[in-house]
Amino acid sequence: xxxxxxxxxxxxxxxxxxxxxxxxxxxxxxxxxxxxxxxxxxxxxxxxxxxxxxxxxxxxxxxxxxxxxxxxxxxxxxxxxxxxxxxxxxxxxxxxxxxxxxxxxxxxxxxxxxxxxxxxxxxxxxxxxxxxxxxxxxxxxxxxxxxxxxxxxxxxxxxxxxxxxxxxxxxxxxxxxxxxxxxxxxxxxxxxxxxxxxxxxxxxxxxxxxxxxxxxxxxxxxxxxxxxxxxxxxxxxxxxxxxxx
Numbered sequence: 001x002x003x004x005x006x007x008x009x010x011x012x013x014x015x016x017x018x019x020x021x022x023x024x025x026x027x028x029x030x031x032x033x034x035x036x037x038x039x040x041x042x043x044x045x046x047x048x049x050x051x052x053x054x055x056x057x058x059x060x061x062x063x064x065x066x067x068x069x070x071x072x073x074x075x076x077x078x079x080x081x082x083x084x085x086x087x088x089x090x091x092x093x094x095x096x097x098x099x100x101x102x103x104x105x106x107x108x109x110x111x112x113x114x115x116x117x118x119x120x121x122x123x124x125x126x127x128x129x130x131x132x133x134x135x136x137x138x139x140x141x142x143x144x145x146x147x148x149x150x151x152x153x154x155x156x157x158x159x160x161x162x163x164x165x166x167x168x169x170x171x172x173x174x175x176x177x178x179x180x181x182x183x184x185x186x187x188x189x190x191x192x193x194x195x196x197x198x199x200x201x202x203x204x205x206x207x208x209x210x211x212x213x214x215x216x217x218x219x220x221x222x223x224x225x226x227x228x229x230x231x232x233x234x235x236x237x238x239x240x241x242x243x244x245x
Contacts (some may be wrong), residue, residue: 001017001018001019001125001128001129001174002018003015003016003017004016004017004018004094004183008030008036008063009030011030011058011059011062011063011082011142011198012027012028012029012030012058012062012141013027013029013030014026014027014055014058015027017029018055019071019121019124019125019128019137020037020121020176021073022071022072022079022121022125023071023077023078023079024049024069024070024071024072025047025051025054025069025070025124026067026068026069026123026129027055027059027061027062027067027068027069028062028067028134028135029044029062029065029067032134034135035061035135035136036065036066036067036102036134036135037065037066037067037135037136037137037138037139037140037242038063038066038067038068038069038126038129038130038136038137038139038140039061039062039066039067039068039139039140039141039142039237039239039241040068040069040070040122040126040139040140040141040142040152040159041054041058041068041069041070041142041143041144042070042142042143042144042145042148042149042165043070043073043144044073044076044144045073045075045076045077045170046072046076046077047070047072048076048077054070056183057143057230058144058220060230060233060234061142061234061237063180063234064234064237064238065133065238065242066140066237066241067078067134069125069129069196071118071121071122071125072120073114073145074113074114074118074121074216075114082113082114082137083233084109084113085109085114085126086107087109088107088109088110089110091103091109092106092107092110092169096195102169104171104172107170107171108173108203109167109170110146110169110173110194111147111168111169111170111171112147112171112173114145114147114148114153114176115120115145115148118148119148119152119156120149121157122148122152122156123152123155123162124154126156126158130158130223130244133220137158137160138158138159138160138161138185138240138241138242139156139158139159139160139241140159140161140162140163140232140237140240141153141159141161141162141163142162142163142165142233142237143163143164143242145163145168145171146164146166146168146204147168147170147171147174147198147219149162149164149165149172150164150170150174150177150178150181150204150208151177153181153183153185154180154181154190159183160184160240160241161183161185161186161236161237161239161240161241162181162183162184162185162186163185163186163187163188163236164185164186164187164188164236165187165188166188166189166190166196166201166205166223167190167193167196167222168196169196169197169200170184170200170201171195174204175203175204175207176207176209178204178208178209179207179208179209180209181208181209181210182209182210182211183210184212184213184236184239185208185210185212185213185214186213186214186216186232186233186236187205187208187213187214187216188216188218188225188229188233189201189202189205189215189217189218189221190214190217190218190219190220190221190224190225191217191218191219191220192219192220192221192224193221194221194222196221207218214230214236219234
């Protein structure tokens with residue numbers, strides 16, 4: 001892991017890093033006397049565009065006693081583009097604009113290659129981050145593309161809990177994987193999400209194999225998640241990452 005820049009705020013330290021040419025950001029408490037459990041912050045891509053929202057989420061983690069980190073997704077930001085994913089994204093948007101069902105092969109072409117590449121990158125970042133003396137387990141996943149969150153919950157034993165955002169299309173192969181998820185889950189669903197299929201999200205929630213799983217559904221569009229859900233997510237993470245877990 002190569003550290004690039006460090007910016008200090010009153011409540012946190014923001015460190016930009018690169019891991020095998022994959023950009024990432026780590027947020028740690030400005031003052032800490034013990035190692036902090038880590039929350040991995042998922043997002044839809046482009047760290048520059050997402051930075052204000054990621055910083056706000058990181059501040060919530062810091063206030064709850066955790067550190068937070070994120071990585072740039074394949075094909076987004078300054079990373080090399082994936083032409084096939086770009087074509088699949090265009091096909092998806094064309095179907096949505098026409099009011100037509102999105103074909104399964106379009107979802108597969110868009111999502112599965114991203115998950116296959118990104119999950120090992122996030123696991124490698126976790127190796128490097130947990131080698132730092134100021135960070136420790138347990139680890140949680142929070143937000144971003146739900147298919148990647150499901151894959152990480154399946155393959156990464158250091159993840160003790162996950163907050164999943166039901167706001168993206170999910171391949172059938174990921175729904176099948178979801179049956180093997182066992183960690184506690186909090187799933188957030190925007191009931192009137194204009195760009196996604198509500199029933200698919202409900203089917204995924206039903207498929208998730210965790211014995212402890214909670215669905216919070218709120219009215220409103222894709223970006224209309226109520227602020228109080230952040231407080232609920234913090235309480236969920238504290239329950240599973242806090243002292244004595």
